[in-house]
Amino acid sequence: MYTNPTIAVVGAGPGGLTCARILQLAGVAVTVHDADASLAARDQGGTLDLHADSGQIALADAQLTTEFAALARPEGQSHRMVDPAGTVLAEQVAAADESAAPEIDRAQLRAMLVDSLAPGTVRWGRKLVELQAGADGTPHRLVFADGTVETADVVIGADGAWSRVRAALTDTVPRYTGVSFVEVLFTRTAERHPEIATLVGDGHLWANGDGRTMVLQRNSDDVVRGYLGMRIDLDWLAAAGLGTADGRGGVLPASPALDANATQATDTERVRAEVRRRFADFAPELLRIVDESEGPLANRPIMALPTPTTWEHRRGIALIGDAAHVMAPFGGNGVNLAMLDGAELARGIVGALRDGTDVDVAIRAAEAVMVPRGAEVGAAANAAIVEHFAAGGPDLDDVPDFDAEAARWKERADAYRAAREG
Template identity: 35%
Template sequence: MTNLKIAIIGAGPAGCMLARLLHLANIAATVYESESSPDFRSQGGSLDLHTNTGLAALKEAGLFDEFLKHARYDGQYMAIVDKNNKPHFVRTAEGWGSGVQERPEIDRPKLREILADSLPKGMIKWGHRLKSVGEDGTLNFEHTSAAGFDLVIGADGAWSKVRQLLAPEVKPSWTKIGLYSLSIPNATETAPELSKLVNRGNLFANSYEQRITVQQMGDESLSVYAAVVSEEEKWSSPEVCGYDSHDIDAVKKRLLELYKDWSPELTDAIVKAEGECTPRSLYMLPVGFKWLHRRGFTVIGDAAHLMTPYAGEGVNVALEDAMHLAKAIISAATEGGGPDILDRKVEAFEKEMFPRMEKVQRLTEELMHDNMFTPGSPQTTIARSVARHAKFETPWVFHPLVTASVHTFFFMRKLLP
């Protein structure tokens, strides 16, 4: 097996999963991460991993048993309600079946910790903030540079420097949706009624251009996301919003004004929030985004197909990308590892990824419009949204039957007292 020299930019889930799979195959890879040191404490809420993508990648990486130590199978509960807290769709934890299509939850920081800790010491180069990528593959960091790689892989997220080299004309677009990330610590005691609504899973409350998401976390806290729709891309700057968007008291006051006609059972998620408050802006790459293949470079995860979170597929397809790309690189190495062989394998990976990702991107964009930009949501959109999800999981030949079945179910339910 020829020795390959691989650079991975970004120590997020996709980058670490790829590095882990290459390490198991004895292929040298170096992960460059801008963060100065491992810190997994405040990096997002809860994730549900899916059988054929995220969970499959963890099994391939030999990390499934470690994942099980932290996974919450009771966290598969999901409720979609309107602003009056009327349920429109409820899925119990048991409703996901026994292994066929499971979606166990895990805290995002814990998943990243599992993946990073699975790598040999020194494989991740912390404190390497990438400034640019040279035409010859030279990586220019803030304080140093590195070169001589057979393949540079961008797993560097929304504002990927590697993607900038592959497609400099393409930039993520502002979706007009901002989120305030809040937290309710020790929620069973501080917000017991809200905890009952969440039922150790996920609660999604929708209205036109409004949404509150509440997720159970492994430390018994609740993670809260409250949406703010704005034409202004700098929506959270003091010059635009008129207050400090990191001041939780000011943010709570503004959110309670925005959500003043919502059920108190739901706005309790805002009232009971404590501690840090983080504004987040949602961006996306164009649906069906592709780039012209270029020898020595590729991108995966958000760098390749940045999406909003409305389909819950982002981390799953990122881990799937890593699994597929690892197989391509390993295959090239076993066949001799020459530059031409590696190039063909990477190009074949990209050609497979493009249609696979377009399907996910399209679903995500459609669900974003269903949830955030359709009057009467979720009442007017729930059947359509559930049908979209169901069709995504089934072969196209069954799509007419799936659509008819879902719409019939919701129509009949409306007739019941």
């Protein structure tokens, strides 16, 4: 049994940071290692909605509800759906006080969580290359790309889709869902892109075609981000002669050490022309999304782990969030589950340390909840993305109704809290 274990979290994403915050609030020492050189080292991407029954429960456990409310955008929950001709098919405007799933920029969420930790908790520039699992309760060795090695009794793998912690437990790696997203970006939108600002409104725009969808999402600070989603071969960039010069051009790397998101083309204007050709039947006002996008039109192949993904438990090693169950971003559950996983694992560890029981038993108990939950939600998300991008376009009856979802998140939140108190 561990007394006063050293705890290392690998990955300063929403899951790992939430976990570290709750441990630290309870006086448990923890270090977080992240591959990024700093908090601002890379573009953090778009907006995330934190659901009442998961992300918001984790935030409450982290005592960050007030900080979240100061940054959150309830109006961002509004949705508009159009067909390729631009005809509005459905529209839902969120009430100003709607609390089911307010939006927050990913960069703001991550910064808020980092700021809540004691200074120095996150060690930036620490890319884990290998976790050497200790035998029979001996400490695990964390080997980093900068040549440093650390040991820890408990290692929490929160290092995302291409987790190196997971590689110590299972060879399973994410697979391509058959759908890729090309990222679009608009800054100073009101002034530079007024038509885009009108299209997206305060929330989200979905323009659904046959195997192709345009998504726009309002972010804070007059920024709009979005995706041009396509059912397409993984190596479509390479097939169009637009792959990277490193020779991988669009092909899923064989080694899990390589991130398939590295599939990029450097000639943005040729990518734009290629994408525009693929969306040619969309209305001119929608094609502005392709034509006016700023930035590199980065390609994001959507990857998912098999459901379920399981592993033989190793003493003192846990996986949370995308490391355990990366899934298609349909339903917006990834960040919510990552934060809930992190909160539940932290609560379990804190409880074991307080009661003087075995921390590893608490890790196993958390795993017993997280793994099937991630598998169930992941299977639904992965099926939804395939169905959405199927030939003929999505069936409108299958598109989730926001009001019904909002009611469901709130009911589940009440049930979760009641079960915990009971």
